[in-house]
Amino acid sequence: MTGVLKHLISAGCFASLLFGGVVNAQWVRTSALDDGSYAYALATMDGPTGSSVFVGSYSFVSSTDDGLTWSSMNLGAAETDGLLVIDDSLCASAGYVYLSTDKGQTWALRDSADFVNRNASPLMFYHSDNTLYVSTQPISSFGDPGAGAFRSTDRGVSWVEADSGILAGIVRGWASIDNDIFMGVDNGIYRTTNQGGFWIPVDTGQSDFFYLSAITSIGKTLIASAKAGTFLSTDKGQSWRPSNLDTQLLHMTAFNQIGANLFAAGGSVYLSNDSGKSWSDVGVGLPKNVGFVALAATRTSLFAATSANGVWRRPLAEMIGTSGVEPTSIPQSDLRSYPNPTSSSTTIALATAERGFAGISIFNLFGIEVARLFAGELEAGAHTFMWGAASTPAGVYEVRLVTPQGSVLRRVVRE
Numbered sequence: 437m438t439g440v441l442k443h444l445i446s447a448g449c450f451a452s453l454l455f456g457g458v459v460n461a462q463w464v465r466t467s468a469l470d471d472g473s474y475a476y477a478l479a480t481m482d483g484p485t486g487s488s489v490f491v492g493s494y495s496f497v498s499s500t501d502d503g504l505t506w507s508s509m510n511l512g513a514a515e516t517d518g519l520l521v522i523d524d525s526l527c528a529s530a531g532y533v534y535l536s537t538d539k540g541q542t543w544a545l546r547d548s549a550d551f552v553n554r555n556a557s558p559l560m561f562y563h564s565d566n567t568l569y570v571s572t573q574p575i576s577s578f579g580d581p582g583a584g585a586f587r588s589t590d591r592g593v594s595w596v597e598a599d600s601g602i603l604a605g606i607v608r609g610w611a612s613i614d615n616d617i618f619m620g621v622d623n624g625i626y627r628t629t630n631q632g633g634f635w636i637p638v639d640t641g642q643s644d645f646f647y648l649s650a651i652t653s654i655g656k657t658l659i660a661s662a663k664a665g666t667f668l669s670t671d672k673g674q675s676w677r678p679s680n681l682d683t684q685l686l687h688m689t690a691f692n693q694i695g696a697n698l699f700a701a702g703g704s705v706y707l708s709n710d711s712g713k714s715w716s717d718v719g720v721g722l723p724k725n726v727g728f729v730a731l732a733a734t735r736t737s738l739f740a741a742t743s744a745n746g747v748w749r750r751p752l753a754e755m756i757g758t759s760g761v762e763p764t765s766i767p768q769s770d771l772r773s774y775p776n777p778t779s780s781s782t783t784i785a786l787a788t789a790e791r792g793f794a795g796i797s798i799f800n801l802f803g804i805e806v807a808r809l810f811a812g813e814l815e816a817g818a819h820t821f822m823w824g825a826a827s828t829p830a831g832v833y834e835v836r837l838v839t840p841q842g843s844v845l846r847r848v849v850r851e
Contacts, residue, residue, distance in 0.1 A: 598632025
């Protein structure tokens with residue numbers, strides 16, 4: 437048995453044990469906030485020419501190629517701590533509320549004099565009845581009015597106060613079922629049936645909801661996570677039962693729904709396809725016990741923003757199959773490498789059907805990017821790229837082509 441074959445077998449066995457039989461089916465850190473900055477917010481927007489990703493931090497960064505490359509943009513505020521996509525518009529919270537109709541290139545102030553002595557907090561919510569809700573917090577602790585909320589039916593041009601009945605606290609999340617809106621505060625959950633005209637608590641006697649961290653809804657099920665665990669309600673909050681999450685899955689801080697699939701983040705990333713009744717861990721490749729800020733998805737990828745650990749990305753097809761995920765337009769046969777195996781360098785050849793953004797990188801079995809061959813706009817047609825592998829340790833690597841339509845993988849062996 438040759439040395440290369442031995443290495444290939446041992447590496448393949450190791451990868452199978454490590455990744456459950458799927459080589460490199462895991463999360464990969466993007467280059468967004470690679471300086472270690474704290475992420476505050478995350479949003480995505482799909483368009484006809486590709487997918488955009490937006491990250492709020494001490495600055496505002498965005499990607500127009502599904503997270504391959506990133507650029508800084510100017511919001512005109514010190515921190516961007518809340519982001520929300522409404523159709524083709526982007527809302528940002530940075531003490532005030534801003535609106536952009538050109539993917540963050542320019543911004544219009546959408547605040548109101550009604551926000552006197554309050555800051556717009558990071559959490560915004562848009563209901564299907566075309567109502568935008570923004571939670572607020574007091575600017576100072578003196579005369580603290582507690583948690584607040586405003587609503588707008590003209591995308592922030594004008595606002596109406598909508599927090600009657602809410603006690604003091606910090607707003608942790610929003611959800612809706614039909615025309616009922618739910619607001620999660622760190623001391624409980626409130627419900628309104630008249631667009632915030634009046635709120636009533638729906639968790640009376642539910643002491644488990646102290647230190648609430650996040651809420652969401654999927655179908656007719658309301659899901660709330662707190663220090664005591666994650667709970668489900670199928671009667672709009674009148675009664676609750678615990679999810680089957682074990683002690684390692686408590687205290688979710690972010691949710692994201694894609695069709696019938698619900699993702700949750702808290703210590704790792706988890707997936708449920710039965711409205712939160714059962715969950716599986718899909719966080720392979722992520723740092724342990726990382727602090728999650730938000731989850732957001734494009735057509736083909738799920739992104740996770742973390743506190744001080746950057747922004748991570750994983751193809752949806754690795755977690756939920758191809759159902760509901762747009763397939764790649766690049767056939768597997770159109771990505772190849774030669775010679776393979778290689779002892780020094782190899783040529784990566786590919787063909788694209790249309791012009792667009794593309795990224796070609798080399799990853800090792802741990803999912804670490806060891807070489808980036810190209811990241812940018814690629815013309816339609818045939819292309820070749822050279823990977824100089826002479827200084828790379830012998831082993832099995834993966835060539836990964838990523839476009840807004842999906843990703844294609846090819847293995848290459850360095851002898």
